[in-house]
Amino acid sequence: LKTPLKQAATSQLVLTERQPDCQPLTTPPKSKETPPADPWTPTSNLKMLISAASPEIRSREQRRQLSDCSSEEHLLADEYEKSQPSRKEKSLGLLCHKFLARYPDYPSASQKSYICLDEVTEELHVERRRIYDIVNVLESLHMVSRLARNRYVWHGRHNLPQTLQALKKVGEENKYIQQIQMIKKREYEHEFDPDCERNEEMASSFGSSEQSEMSFVELPGVEFRAASVNGRKYKSLRVMSQKFVMLFLVSTPQIVSLEVAAKILIGEDQLEDLDKSKFKTKIRRLYDIANVLSSLKLIKKVHVTEERGRKPAFKWTGPEVLPNIQDTKLEATSTICSPPISESISSKEQCSKTLFPSKGKQNFTRHSSLIKLVKSIENDRRKIQSAPTSPVKISASIFVFLFQLGTYQSLPVFPNTVTQFPAIPKHQLEGQSKTAEEVQMKCALSSPETVPKPEPSQQPALSQPLGVCPASHSSVSPVILPHPQSGVSYAIYLHPSQAHTVTTYSPGFMLQPLPCANVTGVKSNNSKVLNKITTEEGDNQRDMDEPTKSLAHEERPDTKPETSSQRCLKRSQPLQENNLIKRRRSNEESLDTSSTFFPSGYLIPLTHCTHGNKADCSNKEKAGVCSLQHTAYSSPITGVITMPASELKTVNIPAFHITPLNIMLSPNSIAAAPVLSNSCLNSSSTSSAPNPSSSALNFMLQHIGLIPAGVQVPANPVLQHVPVSSQPENISHGSGNTNVQEGKVSRNILQLDRGGLSGKYGAVIPLQQPSAPKVPQEPQAVTENFFRTPGGPNTEPSLSANSDGTERISQGTLYIPQRKLEVSED
């Protein structure tokens, strides 16, 4: 047996913290006894305390030790235990605390600190590998960014609010909520009939919708990330981390079980249990991430008890994300346009990837011409970060731009933007360095205004196309925004695979409903599976709501009209034949085929701001459009509103099979976009937009603030909208809790009319709006939504036919069974 080294253990406990500035190694003061000794700043103390919470166990033990030590023999035993570098002491969580202790949560500009991995590893006595794990997730939150080889910059939590917001947005766009529900539903069904395989398939099928690809969300803002880092593919940990966080931000109870998270993250097409091992690995990674997030006190571990049993889960304890008031596409309505910049940026990335699907490498990066462009740009503005990809991006942005013009703006410029869209950029881009330029040219042609700058390459042009944005913005390099304050924009980088989505223009969404949708029809009763959630808290939990908040205030410059534009590109991929691989047994053949991808990407929020007036709306919308995202919007009031993406059909994705049931979820940006655009364009005054779906409209309006939360405006005669509640409060998200209304279900039928695009597509989708799904922060009971199987009472089959007539979608209504979950904390 090993002899325990007392010292070792204690020594580890000692945190080596440094002041923010610290660069060189300092020897940590030795304080053997108190593990978390970290008296530097009040904050640090606080931090320590909080941090202690999660790893608390260890601390406690240690403390006990101490106390015990005083006693006698116990010492030995205890010490043994403790002294041994027991596993816990080496845990990532503890390590992370130590790491975090070294830097201030909110470093002042003056005290920018840099992180040298070598120093850290040395000081913390850990293997480098571990540090990477930590840093990677911190990167995903934009708390640090890589400068160069062993060098990272510490940003602290300043960017957190924006990052979270961006992530939330993306999460919504990815329709994670639905995915989660699907998974749960699946499980639920499983329970019922264990045997049925069908269910699985179903599940798998839709599950597939997720994109396995990864994309990282970046925040551009202030920080920049080293070009070097941008690199490719391996961002998985980072991406995973972001997605994981998204799940929290999106889900109502803000509790996510590992299992669900893993499934969603795996996303891939994996056919069901294809991989057990894969799942296992995913879980491992999630634990790694969770440990770090826990250290950041963004989440805490809990256990959810369902009928099935206790499952490990995590609860979000981080700052509430502002209800993205402005963000959502809805925001766009406000006339202000946010600088396209952000979009352009993101788009660039995406484009690059998309455009150059070349798998192996992105040549463009290397392309000399491109490089030149890049350089020039960089020179231009120091801000521009690594711009390797920028050229590509540009093209993408242009894309978007055009798209906007055509669609949103309804500018004549490109009548068929949509259709053409894909084709154009792609070809040009491929392979040619010039493409970017060309694209720009086009842009310019299309809208002279947009390109104020001489430099075509710059994205700014794109952003400005509308002319909305002042030139000043353009000046800023797209990538980096000087002032994070006002708006937040995000850019998402898509995985190459997705790229083609863009081009293709196919919206991704999960279509694969359950083959046996009807089957699913679960019992008539809503299955109410209630899960109780109880949180048992470990002892001291005062939650920490406040700290962050206060900070947030400071940090967040404003809540003004910030706008964030996001763009996600989603794509659905037609399934590839080869993919068919094996489907689980039986099952009808093809359904599964569909594989959809969601936006993935690195999200980059651009903080740059536009002044309040320029809202990103345009951007967002654009983004939405371009990306073809399907997002579900959840409004506090309405609960989850799904916007059907009627346009899917537009896209011709032969592969898609739409089953009646599920569609609900995919809200698609496209559909939404047009609507929004109309309203937006009209500006606030237009309360009655022509065809917008009422729900969408209302949603927008509410968010925008044009109308009171509870109020709903019937936009379309066609639509029937039942106002859920007229209580203004509901809207709020913030600290207040919303009340939950039960039982009311309003069905909405949305009709989307996409008139000018590729054809008309009208989809009518009945929706139910759960009245207020929101649950108070302390979730005692959580309601989960499930989809209702068709045939339910409320179900109204609606059909939409696209011009082709080939596809129709009918949907069932959603119903929400309630489950009670119990949550227990450690």
Add this chain to the structure above:
DNA sequence: CATTCCCGCCACCGG
């Protein structure tokens, strides 16, 4: 046995 997750091999990548 199940859950957590540490450790470190080894493929990649970027310089």
Add this chain to the structure above:
DNA sequence: CCGGTGGCGGGAATG
């Protein structure tokens, strides 16, 4: 080619 990165999964601690 080298050394930093970081995917990945075995299997050891722990529960």
